[in-house]
Amino acid sequence: MFERKPWAEPYKIKVVETVKVTDREHRLKVIKEAGWNTFLLKSEDVYIDLLTDSGTNAMSDYQWAGMMLGDEAYAGSKNFYYLEANIQKYYGYKYIVPTHQGRGAEHMLSKAMIKPGQFVAGNMYFTTTRLHQELAGGTFVDVIIDEAHDPAVLHPFKGNVDIGKFEALIKKVGAANVAYITVGAPVNMAGGQPVSMANMKAVSKLAHDNGIKVVLDATRNIENAYFIQQREEGYKNKTVAEIHKEFCALSDAATMSAKKDLYVNIGGFVACNDWDLFEELRNMVVIYEGLHTYGGLAGRDMEAMARGLEEAIQDECIAFRVKQVEYLGNMLIEAGVPVVRPIGGHAVFLDAKAFYAHLPQLQFPAQKLAADLYVESGVRAMERGVVSAGRNKETGENNLPKLELVRLTFPRRVYTQSHIDIVAYNVIELFNKRKEAKGLKMIYEPNYLRFFQARFEEMV
Secondary structure, three states: OOOOOOOOOOOOOOOOOOOOOOOHHHHHHHHHHOOOOHHHOOHHHOOEEOOOOOOOOOOOHHHHHHHOOOOOOOOOOHHHHHHHHHHHHHOOOOEEEEEOOHHHHHHHHHHHHOOOOOEEEEOOOOHHHHHHHHHOOOEEEEOEOHHHHOOOOOOOOOOOEOHHHHHHHHHHHOHHHEEEEEEEOOEHHHOOEOOOHHHHHHHHHHHHHOOOEEEEEOOOHHHHHHHHHHHOOOOOOOOHHHHHHHHHOOOOEEEEEOOOOOOOOOOEEEEEOOHHHHHHHHHHHHHHOOOOOOOOOOHHHHHHHHHHHHHHOOHHHHHHHHHHHHHHHHHHHHOOOOEOOOOOOOEEEEEHHHHOOOOOHHHOHHHHHHHHHHHHHOEEOEEEOHHHHOEOOOOOOEOOOOOOEEEEEOOOOOOOHHHHHHHHHHHHHHHHOHHHOOOEEEEEOOOOOHHHOOEEEEOO
């Protein structure tokens, strides 16, 4: 049994938002109307929303105070220069271009760095990242370690790049045909699994020895730094801020969705150390996002990002963030519920293949599990399995990932321990009657990122 030592959230609640409690009949009606897709539910019909931690965070009084200091000048906002200085201080990159969110950063970096026909290595795909790479003419190649594809394996750094796989790709296609390697730290699609500092050093050396740039998906890198502090030899006496900056220094550029680690509802940036790349990005942002000193954001949003970074990088802040997620994971493990282990930093990932073992993967067990959890409890989660994986570009067949997961994602500073207890209770209750579940068939599929808008029907 895991330790149940009393603990409490490191904040006081000043403002509350009332949520609607619905009954099962209503929830079954609305999930059918939404095509069994939790993304298509109305927020007002959700009790506890664990769909994502992207832009769903609670900002602090310090951030809200900063919002009143927004300099809404079209060019040269003082909030931009404050944000730029904080990113340079804590991330270490020389040049920063703000964007409206992480997707804007991915889009521009992919267009700037990928030539049609090139390959992009990465430690497991992320949905929007891979799509932007493909739209720019690249081909994504997964070079993550094999352990990442097994939810039961206990490895402290399951997000690590397999150096042998990366080296084999370079030898196969030639270094000139590898646009860059993108390192997600931690790896979302693997269950929020971190990358070790030792692995990042090895990746950086191999890439740079072959003239290949390293791009960091820094969206949750503060969480990754915390895991290094807790798990990797030689780092327990270093601060998260120190580890975070050391890790970033091993890369050449980064994309960032500030809607996660920086505790804001909107915002992002792309950063780099190369002047020529910066010049291309700075020109491109004017076309797609806005002037290079606001990038699609209001001045007040940039101020909130800068202040959120100051808070998020503190050891006690990120420690509570991770431990809150770990608390739920441990309760589920104790009850025998199959989850990805070790527990990640931003979410608990249910192993839908093991949870609904009687459903074949092409009946979308993770999609159904997320929908069933909503029907039974009002808790909204999201699918991370065959629906998210999309189709093979050559054959048109569904990609069948080894991991078929449901992500229970915790917004920062939003929910309390009582909410977590309710989530655990309802997941366990659903697990106890798991054999009653029926599969789904897809009846509508959009062209891109189908998990957002696809619709399903329950099989008879």
